[in-house]
Amino acid sequence: MSDDPGERAGFDRRRFLLLAGGGVVVALVGLGARFALKRDREFAYPEDLNAYLRIGKDGRVTVFSGKIEMGQGVMTSLAQMLAEELGVAVASVDLVMGDTKECPPDAGTFGSLTTRVFGPALREAGAKARSALLGLAAKRLGVPRTALAVDDGVVSVIGSPARRVTYGDLAGGAKILRVVDRRVTLRTAKEFTVIGQSVERLDGPAKVTGAAKYTGDLRRPGMLYARLLRPPMHGAMMVSLDTSAAERVPGARIVQHQGLIAVLHADPQGAEAAVRAIRSSWSEPATTVDSESIFDHLVAVGGEPNEIARHGDVEAAKARAPHLVKSVFHKGYVAHAPMEPHTALAEIKDGHATIWASTQTPFPTRDRVAKMLGMRRDAVRVITPFVGGGFGGKSAGQQVLEAARLAQLTGHPVMVEWTRDEEFFYDTFDPAAVVEVASAADPSGRLALWDYAVFGAGPRGAEPIYASPAQRIVSASSGPEIHPFAVGPWRAPGANMNVWARESQIDLMAAALGQDPLEFRLRNVVEPRLRRALEAVATAFGWQSGPAPSRRGQGIACNIDAGTCVATAAAVRVDAATGRVIVDRIVCAQDMGIVVNPEGAKMQIEGGLTMGLGYTLAEELHFRGGDILDRNFGTYQIPRFSWVPRIEAILLRNDALAPQGGGEPAITTTGAVVANAVFDAIGVRFYRLPMTAVRVKDALAAATKA
Amino acid sequence: MMRALTFRLNGAERTLEVDDARSLLVVLRDDLGLTGAKYGCGVGYCAVCTVLLDDAPIRSCVTPVGAIDGHTVTTVEGLASGGVLHPLQQAFIDHGAFQCGYCTSGMLLGAVALLRSTPHPTREQMVQALDGHLCRCGAHQRILAAIESVAAQGAAAGEAR
Ligand code: FES
Numbered sequence: 001m002s003d004d005p006g007e008r009a010g011f012d013r014r015r016f017l018l019l020a021g022g023g024v025v026v027a028l029v030g031l032g033a034r035f036a037l038k039r040d041r042e043f044a045y046p047e048d049l050n051a052y053l054r055i056g057k058d059g060r061v062t063v064f065s066g067k068i069e070m071g072q073g074v075m076t077s078l079a080q081m082l083a084e085e086l087g088v089a090v091a092s093v094d095l096v097m098g099d100t101k102e103c104p105p106d107a108g109t110f111g112s113l114t115t116r117v118f119g120p121a122l123r124e125a126g127a128k129a130r131s132a133l134l135g136l137a138a139k140r141l142g143v144p145r146t147a148l149a150v151d152d153g154v155v156s157v158i159g160s161p162a163r164r165v166t167y168g169d170l171a172g173g174a175k176i177l178r179v180v181d182r183r184v185t186l187r188t189a190k191e192f193t194v195i196g197q198s199v200e201r202l203d204g205p206a207k208v209t210g211a212a213k214y215t216g217d218l219r220r221p222g223m224l225y226a227r228l229l230r231p232p233m234h235g236a237m238m239v240s241l242d243t244s245a246a247e248r249v250p251g252a253r254i255v256q257h258q259g260l261i262a263v264l265h266a267d268p269q270g271a272e273a274a275v276r277a278i279r280s281s282w283s284e285p286a287t288t289v290d291s292e293s294i295f296d297h298l299v300a301v302g303g304e305p306n307e308i309a310r311h312g313d314v315e316a317a318k319a320r321a322p323h324l325v326k327s328v329f330h331k332g333y334v335a336h337a338p339m340e341p342h343t344a345l346a347e348i349k350d351g352h353a354t355i356w357a358s359t360q361t362p363f364p365t366r367d368r369v370a371k372m373l374g375m376r377r378d379a380v381r382v383i384t385p386f387v388g389g390g391f392g393g394k395s396a397g398q399q400v401l402e403a404a405r406l407a408q409l410t411g412h413p414v415m416v417e418w419t420r421d422e423e424f425f426y427d428t429f430d431p432a433a434v435v436e437v438a439s440a441a442d443p444s445g446r447l448a449l450w451d452y453a454v455f456g457a458g459p460r461g462a463e464p465i466y467a468s469p470a471q472r473i474v475s476a477s478s479g480p481e482i483h484p485f486a487v488g489p490w491r492a493p494g495a496n497m498n499v500w501a502r503e504s505q506i507d508l509m510a511a512a513l514g515q516d517p518l519e520f521r522l523r524n525v526v527e528p529r530l531r532r533a534l535e536a537v538a539t540a541f542g543w544q545s546g547p548a549p550s551r552r553g554q555g556i557a558c559n560i561d562a563g564t565c566v567a568t569a570a571a572v573r574v575d576a577a578t579g580r581v582i583v584d585r586i587v588c589a590q591d592m593g594i595v596v597n598p599e600g601a602k603m604q605i606e607g608g609l610t611m612g613l614g615y616t617l618a619e620e621l622h623f624r625g626g627d628i629l630d631r632n633f634g635t636y637q638i639p640r641f642s643w644v645p646r647i648e649a650i651l652l653r654n655d656a657l658a659p660q661g662g663g664e665p666a667i668t669t670t671g672a673v674v675a676n677a678v679f680d681a682i683g684v685r686f687y688r689l690p691m692t693a694v695r696v697k698d699a700l701a702a703a704t705k706a
Numbered sequence: 707m708m709r710a711l712t713f714r715l716n717g718a719e720r721t722l723e724v725d726d727a728r729s730l731l732v733v734l735r736d737d738l739g740l741t742g743a744k745y746g747c748g749v750g751y752c753a754v755c756t757v758l759l760d761d762a763p764i765r766s767c768v769t770p771v772g773a774i775d776g777h778t779v780t781t782v783e784g785l786a787s788g789g790v791l792h793p794l795q796q797a798f799i800d801h802g803a804f805q806c807g808y809c810t811s812g813m814l815l816g817a818v819a820l821l822r823s824t825p826h827p828t829r830e831q832m833v834q835a836l837d838g839h840l841c842r843c844g845a846h847q848r849i850l851a852a853i854e855s856v857a858a859q860g861a862a863a864g865e866a867r
Pocket residue numbers: 744745746747748749750751752753754755756765766767768
């Protein structure tokens with residue numbers, strides 16, 4: 001075993017080696033609280049272990065990580081980061097992800113953390129493994145390690161390439177453990193041969209041939225499909241129940257247990273027929289709020305806001321300001337609507353539960369299942385197959401608990417696949433929110449006052465990116481108690497609201513002063529990286545200076561999110577007859593530090609901007625109290641081909657900075673950039689998202705009258 | 707009604723004794739073990755369940771399985787032949803035309819149908835043909851680029867598969 005001086009005292013290597021087996025194994029420990037979960041002694045892995053990799057005698061490298069792949073491409077970018085440091089081909093790296101038995105614990109995949117926080121640690125593990133292997137090779141070949149070079153998993157003597165040994169050969173006879181808990185020397189950007197390359201996604205072949213397995217594609221012997229009886233609205237209480245007709249459906253089995261009423265059937269359509277045959281009546285709770293009154297409600301119940309930032313004398317600046325720009329912005333609830341609904345398959349056998357789930361949080365989900373079933377957590381294994389989109393919505397895991405409970409009650413493997421209707425009903429929506437802002441600038445176009453309050457969405461994206469001598473930013477509750485149904489993280493939680501409101505307000509001030517919105521931003525922006533992104537996007541877009549509205553339909557917006565500086569410009573047209581906003585072109589420039597996989601990063605930018613067109617132009621959940629009125633894509637429209645503009649993603653080179661977030665920053669600018677472009681096109685400012693065709697048409701009519 | 711259906715599935719003759727009112731999507735996924743076609747909405751809005759009935763793209767979720775009697779059905783599993791990917795499958799990989807991949811099989815079959823009927827579609831024709839195919843990840847631009855590249859190759863090679 002290792003005598004490495006950098007190892008941690010607390011790491012239980014004996015226990016770990018039992019788990020990890022032979023070969024060359026490198027363990028990552030101590031990434032900190034955001035990664036680790038609270039563990040107790042019954043859990044098999046040592047404290048503080050975040051991931052590990054193993055090099056087998058076939059030379060293949062396997063990484064075990066609790067992160068999951070839901071489309072964001074981390075399977076590929078993590079393999080690249082490891083391959084770079086270890087000196088192997090990307091294709092020789094396998095990832096085992098989101099399997100609670102095989103992988104050490106992880107809090108979940110969210111917040112653009114995988115590449116940003118987990119990636120550097122994985123690189124360190126790769127570097128450590130390479131160093132261990134070089135040591136073995138030096139002994140085997142009888143030369144000092146400085147005389148050795150590595151290429152694609154082959155170590156050879158510099159100058160005499162015939163004297164060589166492969167990683168597989170070295171690992172075959174070795175039983176080596178290395179622990180990474182301190183900085184090792186990583187390769188520099190100049191030395192990179194794998195990081196920075198647009199490597200083809202590792203999941204491509206499986207996904208284009210239909211071979212990729214999602215949870216709903218799995219089958220177990222004796223498996224039953226479950227359909228659960230659902231209340232007609234949130235908060236409804238059951239008054240009567242008659243399952244006699246459902247019981248007569250051939251092959252159907254009814255389960256009633258502590259408020260859960262389910263029908264199980266070997267055929268999904270049999271289960272559906274039976275659940276439809278259940279007769280039930282419900283008391284309907286009094287309606288409190290709806291899609292329109294929600295905004296007053298949020299302000300009324302928001303409680304004492306938290307201060308996010310404050311300096312200078314805000315009240316004095318207000319009194320002094322010659323021209324105060326005051327605005328109130330509203331945005332409704334938005335669904336995650338991944339194409340794959342929540343799905344889970346649970347099997348309980350011989351005191352062990354195995355769960356396959358479409359989830360972003362396999363470990364917390366495992367813990368919840370264990371608690372509910374009354375089992376030890378190491379008797380529960382959650383396996384995460386490919387996930388068909390998450391966007392923050394697959395963190396909660398209600399469907400997993402349902403499947404596990406039904407498996408326990410029936411003794412059969414049970415598949416719970418939510419219908420689209422259930423998916424809308426039980427989604428943890430992006431919260432509706434209100435922003436109230438008062439701001440002022442001096443005549444030269446420098447911000448003099450920024451007084452900003454957000455209700456319902458939380459503070460992400462509200463942090464100051466513009467300098468102002470007097471500034472107050474507060475955020476009232478975004479907690480579940482103020483919303484009529486569940487809300488939760490949605491791709492850059494809260495930031496879509498805050499960035500739209502802030503960047504709209506910035507444009508309002510520029511317009512009030514008759515100044516160009518780009519110049520106004522450049523004058524007030526603090527971070528030089530953001531300034532560079534603004535300049536880059538303006539050049540690439542062909543920004544035409546001048547005050548808005550210019551009738552050209554150009555807009556600009558910017559943000560800093562997850563460490564990434566992003567600036568976006570858009571060109572739009574408005575069809576006056578229908579009110580439809582047509583986005584012709586979006587250009588987005590991002591400084592996200594070192595880019596691991598440029599094409600992968602561009603996919604995330606394009607995907608984010610495209611998805612963002614939804615909350616910008618159409619997506620808003622209609623509801624009356626707990627009654628969710630949008631239950632499928634007929635009334636709830638998400639972006640489609642005919643909406644999608646030409647999108648150009650520009651990656652600004654910044655090799656001095658470690659990789660920053662990539663999945664979330666771009667989408668935070670979509671609402672703002674399109675709203676600003678619409679204002680430039682028609683001279684109408686929208687204070688409500690989405691800018692539906694009806695709202696735009698009405699606003700145009702009102703503007704003509706005025 | 708239980709009935710024996712005879713059809714061609716991904717190039718092979720099949721006979722199946724089945725209730726002809728069941729949904730084709732369920733029969734494909736559960737009786738025939740072909741899980742490439744996905745469930746997304748169950749009512750025809752999203753097209754992630756798309757398969758080809760002869761040369762036409764159909765929503766298998768709302769198609770009773772009886773409709774395939776005497777016809778040819780192609781699913782994503784039947785696109786590659788002899789271990790070689792269909793040009794569109796290869797183009798989807800080359801252009802990164804997927805993220806989570808859940809919409810991908812439906813997209814591919816929609817695109818195959820388009821190129822069979824219209825080997826050199828304009829951008830508008832592509833958008834029109836695929837507008838009912840939802841993709842939450844926002845891979846649209848790359849899907850169009852992938853199809854365009856295959857149409858161009860087809861033009862160069864003088865054939866479209
Ligand atoms: S599942 Fe068939 S159209 Fe959506």
